[in-house]
Amino acid sequence: MAVEQSATTGPLTPELMSRMNAWWRAANFLSVGQIYLLDNPLLREKLAIEHVKPRLLGHWGTTPGLNFLYLHLNRVINDTGSNVLFIAGPGHGAPGVVASTYLEGTYSELYPDVSRDEEGIRRLFRQFSFPGGIPSHAAPETPGSIHEGGELGYSLSHAYGAALDNPDLVVACVIGDGEAETGPLATSWHGNKFLNPASDGAVLPILHLNGYKIANPTVLARITPEELKSLMEGFGYTPVFVEGDDPELMHQAMASAFDKAFADIRAIQKAAREDGSRERPRWPMIVLKSPKGWTGPKFVDGKKTEGFWRSHQVPFSDMSKPEHLALLEEWMRSYKPEELFDADGSLKPEIASLAPDGALRMSANPHANGGALRRPLRLPDFTDYAVDVPQPGAKDGESTYIMGTFLRDVMKANLESRNFRVFGPDETASNRLQALFEVTERAWDASTIPEDEHLAHDGRVMEMLSEHMCQGWLEGYLLTGRHGLFSCYEAFIHIVDSMFNQHAKWVKSANAVEWRRPIASLNYLLTSHVWRQDHNGFSHQDPGFIDHVVNKKADIVRVYLPPDANTLLFVTDHCLKSWNRVNVIVAGKQPEPQWLDMDAAINHCTKGIGIWEWASSDAEGEPDVVMACAGDVPTLETLAAVDLLRGYFPELKIRVINVVDLMTLQSSTEHPHGLNDRDFDALFTTNKPVIFGYHGYPWLIHRLTYKRTNHHNIHVRGYVEEGSTTTPFDMVVRNRLDRFHLAMDAIERISSLGSVGVHAREELRDKLTEHARYIRAHGVDMPEVRDWRWPTEA
Incomplete structure (x- = not known):
């Protein structure tokens, strides 16, 4: 359905719409300034070449749309008190996200040197994509972020992972139409079949159609609205379309769209939580179709720019041309900064009052700094699961099956706190972790038949035949303060090489951000490994993920190769207690000799390496x-x-x-x-x-x-x-x-x-x-x- 409004009808009063439009202008002004300016932040003198950065880096095209959506979400938060986490999926959208967090005040609270005045704005501009500054994407340095803008394709899976076990949270996930062409994102639409409206939060996908990638049109922007509507309905959503370029009309239309979406979310959750409905809901989603580079230069050097791919990054960059410098000044002055900022450079109070209070600000949402919410797992004593080893190698055991009994009781001990899940691509039982099903089921909110086994609305084992989805879910879950483990066939963990890469980079960068609190480690169990894939053949035989992992910084990665069940129990317990790490455990699931009793396993694993005296003859x-x-x-x-x-x-x-x-x-x-x-x-x-x-x-x-x-x-x-x-x-x-x-x-x-x-x-x-x-x-x-x-x- 499409939401159509006139400038005078709709949820917004003229006074409110005027203030909201002023906020949007301020956010756009600050975004352009971050890309272009070193000095003269409020244009209080004529713009000169020395005020412009020598290297222009950043992405403008997606930014005004992100600013527009952020603003309207703030209006809903103020009206409803909703707890909203914002995920900016479009790559390199940081100018907008940073601008919004600055306008909310959170940025200056966390970085006092970037103060809420003219000097603070100058520092805000100077640091962006500049040596010693911040990246051009929403990174760990960005308040309110759990998603790196460079992680193209993972935003929606992160959103669903964040919503799990967070019943009061709404995750507003903006998806770029270029990003929507990636495999991980295309799979992520199915996250709505695993979300339990009774006990989980909600995800509100917002597909931002601005029409272009770096140099080409996007697929979803070039199919008919009817086809796109059918596609989203086929995924199980109720889409609401907002389209146009007139700010007044678009403000009213977007306000109506968000009002409807949030009302639908509340109705769905009420039906599940108060009325006991078990019917899978059709969650709302929004499609925003707005010009790429909206409010920017319409033409540069006689070539179409606004609403075209040329506005994707920096719309013009050769500042040695006087006409480009004049164009930049004209563009920035079009936002009328003199109407937005006081004499000292602070945002005018009537505009600043649009920000929600305290932790209701999306930039200050506690879930975006999940380490502050993280609580240690309740762990049973792993030695209680010890395999009896009367002498080395005398008996066989299935190491991951033993590990599964330990994980079963970890799950049981944390059912009430709802902060532990196990993830894997349809391989939990195959990898011999089936003991988990003694205390929980697989999460499933789609239809079932009587013959189905271990499927339930409130299941805590997350299985989908997509390594991308499992990794994204787990990352979102960890980044919002919870714990988990990802089991996978060793050869196919390569599918998430890039996702591991980005998470490891996130953790490394977050370690350097003083206000970021440590999150639980990302724990991999790689089993069905290379040496026991003889029956499946060459396609299943590849141990190279380890090589990929050890490329990362030493303070982030760990690789464990326990030789039997008792050493695996020790390693599993250790990894579940750790934080700010990526732990890779490689262990076979087939019957194999058991070498060490528990005491010997503890001594050996504590050192990590050692001489097996009982097997040696060099004493x-x-x-x-x-x-x-x-x-x-x-x-x-x-x-x-x-x-x-x-x-x-x-x-x-x-x-x-x-x-x-x-x-x-x-x-x-x-x-x-x-x-x-x-x-x-x-x-x-x-x-x-x-x-x-x-x-x-x-x-x-x-x-x-x-x-x-x-x-x-x-x-x-x-x-x-x-x-x-x-x-x-x-x-x-x-x-x-x-x-x-x-x-x-x-x-x-x-x-x-x-x-x-x-x-x-x-x-x-x-x-x-x-x-x-x-x-x-x-x-x-x-x-x-x-x-x-x-x-x-x-």
């Missing part, structure tokens, strides 16, 4: 070889290789080192968990061969250890992009991470063995030949591989 002196491992399958293969070496060479002195915390391999000067050189040399020696079995791509170990004394002796086996549909053991053979190759690597590098080792190596090569023949004949691995156990009297 009487220097080792002949160091056998190191990181990851559950590499640990199994390394220990099996050690068993082989002992059988061939009983007098060989072998040291076994297991790594749980991958970042311990880095120098302590580069990562807070890193070992110093003395401790690293004590473990790995300064001159002995090191055979390192690693879960991922082997060059990462070389990258982490390249400065170490003994780096030239470190030989790493890991995934080298060899895979297929095959047997579990053949996967490690194909990548030369198997016990036979590891044992041969050791023999080849132990100089004391000399020719004695030749015969053993020949036998090991024969074993590889036997393996290849056996799996082709039987379709399973050889019994001696399948049934191998760490010897009792090792």
